[in-house]
Amino acid sequence: MTRFPVSPILREVGDYPFVRLDEAKRRVAARGVRLIDFGVGDPREPTAAFIREALADGIRETMEYPKAVGLPELRAAIAAWIGRRYGVDVDPDREVVPTLGSKEAVFSLAQVVVDLPGGRDLVITTQPGYPVTERGARFAGAEVLRLPLHESAGFLPDIDAIDAATLDRTALIWVNYPNNPTGAVAPLAFYARLAALAERHGFLIASDEAYSELYFGDEAPASAIQVADRGNVAVLNTLSKRSSMTGYRSGFVAGAPDLVAALKRFRPTVGTAPQEFVQRAAVAAWGDETHVEDARERYRVKRGLIAGALERAGLRIAGSEATMYLWVEVPGGRTSEEFATGLLDHGIVVAPGSFLGPAGEGYVRFALVPTIDDCRRAAAILEDVL
Ligand SMILES: Cc1ncc(COP(=O)(O)O)c(C=O)c1O
Known part of the structure; x- marks a missing residue:
């Protein structure tokens, strides 16, 4: 009970699903596991220097x-x-x-x-x-x-x-x-x-x-x-x-x-x-495309690393023609949340497809946002544990 009304829609729509993922990540990190986070699509790439300068010049x-x-x-x-x-x-x-x-x-x-x-x-x-x-x-x-x-x-x-x-x-x-x-x-x-x-x-x-x-x-x-x-x-x-x-x-x-x-x-x-x-x-x-071409190239390298590791481990990548995501079929009759939890235990954070709607069940999503070095590390872990 709150002391004043709160929109029932807030209750009906539930927590933003990625808030739940954050909680699970905190629990695993507290055990001392180093996380490589493919969960949320937040690029951890540097913003081009000329863009940062334009921002500063605008103040x-x-x-x-x-x-x-x-x-x-x-x-x-x-x-x-x-x-x-x-x-x-x-x-x-x-x-x-x-x-x-x-x-x-x-x-x-x-x-x-x-x-x-x-x-x-x-x-x-x-x-x-x-x-x-x-x-x-x-x-x-x-x-x-x-x-x-x-x-x-x-x-x-x-x-x-x-x-x-x-x-x-x-x-x-x-x-x-x-x-x-x-x-x-x-x-x-x-x-x-x-x-x-x-x-x-x-x-x-x-x-x-x-x-x-x-x-x-x-x-x-x-x-x-x-x-x-x-x-x-x-x-x-x-x-x-x-x-x-x-x-x-x-x-x-x-x-x-x-x-x-x-x-x-x-x-x-x-x-x-x-x-x-x-x-x-x-x-x-x-006004500039060079920095975008550079970003595409970095994503291409990361895709190659993670997709290669998953495919060698026998997993199937569905769709995934574009975007920073790999949409990966969950193997062996597990739910997407079970599979994601299993990977999280090894420090690999992915989003269960079910977080993105019921039709996402059966898949997990890798957001290719960690650095190339971290993707390389993650590829080795994936080949080891899958
Ligand atoms: C499909 C889609 N649309 C829109 C957005 C919003 O992006 P932003 O608010 O950063 O422009 C996102 C962010 O992840 C997204 O995945």
Whole structure:
């Protein structure tokens, strides 16, 4: 009992699953086991020096409240990056808004589009997946439909299986490619099909593309921003993974002008306008690809080390075309939590697939965030214990 009311939704959604992982890690570390942590996707790579310098140069004696619409220079840098990366010409004033990382924007988007009571009250998301889409929808009072991602379908949701009545009450559909946790990539045809449905049934597509730059094949992944008509399409991206800048908190929403206009009305109240010095660092980061190529190369080396060790131990890696994740099938009829606990006893921290939704059962996720040296150490341990 609390001495005042606490939202029942807080109880219903439970603890953020990774908080439980932290507790298990503390227990094992207390026994003196050295942990190599593949649990959470927080890159432990240095941020490029020129980005840190741009941040420092952005600090002035007097710093006023930042504006929610962001600096024009940052909106222009983001639009220019979209132009170079995807060949799409977006209007920096009507189609771009910077965000404080993308998590807050993922969480609050449902509040901006869900229409209660009596209107469109459904948010569709995919699972296994980043839990914030569902949590944000729940706090916005929406109903949530989770579409499972199955390996047999390339970890793409079966959007054609959703009936018209359901689509007609949908406010928002979340998709996330390259996908956390499965590493799957979506073809442009998938976004085009979804955009056609969104237009017909009048909902918004939110495409979370946080991992767009961490790919290992010859072709860079497509974006939902590339569909012919982006009036129903919003893309969210971030510098967190691309530029190893999780601590800076810098991302953007781009696309549907009606949504960008709504966000510009919503966001000044929320207190999520990015700090101006962070925006200066972001201008530098979006303007450079060399540091991103370096990051991709480091992930490629780490993937090789861990994937090689797992495969030699007879494990199967599912999907995992892109992102910083390896999505690994749990061997031998164990649950994903049992398998993860077994690895934790040897100091290897991974996320049980079930933490990311029921369809994640049967898999564990390795976030390739430890250093290359630690990955080498972990590879030796994995080959030894598996
Ligand atoms: C799928 C996905 N989207 C969004 C984010 C949020 O990233 P940030 O808030 O650092 O931009 C994450 C972070 O792990 C993620 O995995």
